[in-house]
Amino acid sequence: MHYAKNIGLMFAVFLSSVLAFAADGNAQTADTIYRGGDILTMEGKSPKYVARLAVKDGKILFVGSASGSRKFIGKDTVVGGLNGRTLLPGFIDGHGHMIQFGKNLIDADLVGTPDITDLLARMKAHVAKTPPGAWIVGFGYNAKKMREARTPTIDELNQVSSDRPVMIVDSSGHLGAGNSTLFNLAGISAATPDPEGGTFSRKPGSTELLGPMEETALNAVRVRRPPFTGALADSVATGGAAAWARYGHTTAQECGVGLGNDDIDIVRNAIEKQLLPIDLYVCAKDSVTDDVINAAYAVDKAYNKTPEGTSDKLLAARPDLNKRYINRVRLGGIKFWLDGSIDTAWFTKPYTVNPPGKTGAYTGYRQIPDDVLDAAFDKYWTTNLQLNMHMNGDAAADQALNAIEKAIKKHGMSNHRPVFIHATYLRPDQIARIKAVGAIPSFLTASLPPAGDFVLKLWGPDRAARSIAAKTFLKAGLPFSFSHDAPVSPIPSVVGLVDAGVNRMSASGIVVGADERISPYDALRAVTSMAAYQIKEEKSKGTLEVGKLADLVILDQNPLRVEKTSIKSIKVFETIKEGKTVFRRSEP
Ligand SMILES: [Zn+2]
Known part of the structure; x- marks a missing residue:
């Protein structure tokens, strides 16, 4: 009885194989078939595993059972053992x-520097390595965590060099300081007023520069840095991409092209020399949007066979989203900064405890006037360029929502999917408005471990508990992504985001907002399928489905099968972009 049934089953398998060949000839032979470990498709709201995944020509050819995959095995097919990964x-x-x-x-x-003596020593050691004519720049200190709990002064930075420009930028990228030569070169003096949305710190009782700079004041100096060109420009692109691939990304972002005056040329250089192994979604910094769009149009003209019409027409003519990338780069959006970071977030209600140096009912920074954002949504709401807005406080979210609602009133609903970058604190009443306009938060989950204690103190327990409201969004059926904002986080670790979203553990061991913890599977959705939806590439990326790109990551353990507290120690073993290995771990 059993025997007869098996014969019947075998015959059915044999028949379907024959039919597959009959229909498609030998064209259906896979380049690679993966097996021997968990294959998690990330399709749907609960985990789904398959036994085999087949890849051909950089796309997913088959997802399913062992028997179903057999017909795709040819003489050159590599059957890749996952070895339990x-x-x-x-x-x-x-x-x-x-x-x-x-x-x-x-x-x-400067990451992890314990005090100003150490910071200055690292900067002095860097002088000899810096080519003549180049600025001496250090990045990544965290003043709050240094022994002196302050930023170095102009006099201290003059010790690094008395005749070359010296600039330091903290790990948030929003704060920094310079030496006398730097300020002279940038034309900033005691007589220079503070720009809107930023400050140059002054010596007590005078207008003399103290050295530290915040927000737009720092940007005004930073844009004067001489450009990276030649081999230096190549290594910016390849070094960044290698780091992203090492942490399992097959699609990266540069959401702020134009922060440096050489950014556009660095990205164009990467396109022209085909330097990038993974995709790069680019956002133009608000102030240089026209320059970036012109550059993107020039690239379109150079690389597309039909260079007539606008960039938008060209995009419309290529509905297959992954083809928007030219040599792995596409202009996806525009970036606006609406407020500051954790100690400068723009709130409707004052800080619970004022950040150091702030007095009165402090409610943080507004970075741009309403009419600028309103005009941007009016102009871009119905285009392919997504507006990405940096915001940490609820007042900044209100500013964004107001602008979007005005655009909808005038132009109607569109599939714009505006991105609320960080969206660290949203009031409960803002969730329904976010749903109505189709906005998507990209939560800075990476900030929970290093900054959770600080948020708890400054923002108070209520705002901290509601911060990074992943569970609230899941319950409301709304998409979101998790992000690291590297180099704001010192490494672009995605496994770290999954850990932070699941555990929400601060540096001191406090669970910040226990009710907003989500399952490991949902945390993985926030870096795969929901992240693909955010950048409007869900048709080609984000899940393992037939016809999608073979963009894959292999982890040494399954985040769904380890203790939640052990997720952070999971390592990326291999990263595969359209069927090609772009990172493989060599050390254990
Ligand atoms: Zn950012």
């Missing part, structure tokens, strides 16, 4: 700065 869709960067990160690899590393 876990295969997932490649990670998609919800918000980060791959080019800025690549630049920082060229600067002095």
Whole structure:
């Protein structure tokens, strides 16, 4: 009885194989078939595993059972044993700065510096390595965590060099300081007023520069840095991309092209020399949007066979989303900064405890006037360029929602999917408005471990408990992504985001907002399928489905099968972009 049934089953399998060949000839032979470990498709709201995944010509050819995969095995097919590892869709960067990160690899590393003496020593050691004519730049200190709990002064930085420009930028990228030569070169003096949305710190009782700079004041100086060109520009792109691939990304972001005056040229250089192994979604910094669009149009003209019409027409003519990328780069959006960071977030209600140096009913920074954002939504709401807005406080979210609601009133609803970058604190009443306009938060989950205690103190327990409201969004059926914002986070670790979203553990061991913890599976959705939706690439990326790109990551353990507290120690074993290995771990 059993025997007869098996014969029947075998015959059915044999018949379907024959039919597959009959219909498609030998064209259906896979390049690679993965097996021997968990293959998690990330399709749907609960985990779904398959036994085999087949890849051909950089796309997914088959997802399913062992028997179903057999017909795709040809003489050249590599059957790849996962050896108990876990295969997932490649990670998609919800918000980060791959080019800025690549630049920082060229600067002095100030991450983890314990005090000003150590910081100055690292900067002095960097002077000899810096080519003549180049600024001496250090990145990544955290003043709050240094012994002196303050930023170095102009006099201290003059000790690094008395005749070359010296600049330091903290790990948030929003704060920094310079020496006398730097300020002279930038034309900033005691007589210079503070720009809107920023400050140059002054010596007590005078207007003399103290050295530290915040927000737009720092940007005004930073844009004067001489450009990275030639081999330096190459290594910015390749170094950044290698770091992203190492942490499992197959799609990266540079959401702020134009922060540096050489960014556009660095990205164009990467396109022209085909330097990038993974996709890069680019956002133009608000102030240089026209320059970036012109550059993107020039690239379109150079690379497309039909260079007539506008960029939008060209995009419309190529509905297959992954083809929007030209040599792995596409202009996806525009970036606006609406407020500051944790100690400068723009709130409707004052800080619970004022950040150091702030007095009165302090409610943080507004970075741009309403009419600027209103005009941007009026102009771009119905285009292919997504508006990405940096915001930490609820007043900044109100500003964004007001602007979007005005655009909808005038132009009607569109599939714009505006991105609320960080969206760290949203009031409960803002969730329904976010749903109505189709906005998507990209939560800075990476900030929970290093900054959770600080948020708890400054913002108070209520705002801290509601911060990074992942569970609230899940319950409301709304998409979101998790992001690291590297180099704001010192490394672009995606596994770290999954850990932070699941555990929400601060540095001191406090669970910040226990009710907003989500399952490991949902946390993985925030870096795969929901992140793909955020950048409007869900048709080609984010899940393991037939016809999608073979963008894959292999982890040494399955985040769904380990203790939740052990997720952070999971390592990326291999990253595969359209069927090609772009990172493989060599050390254990
Ligand atoms: Zn950012």
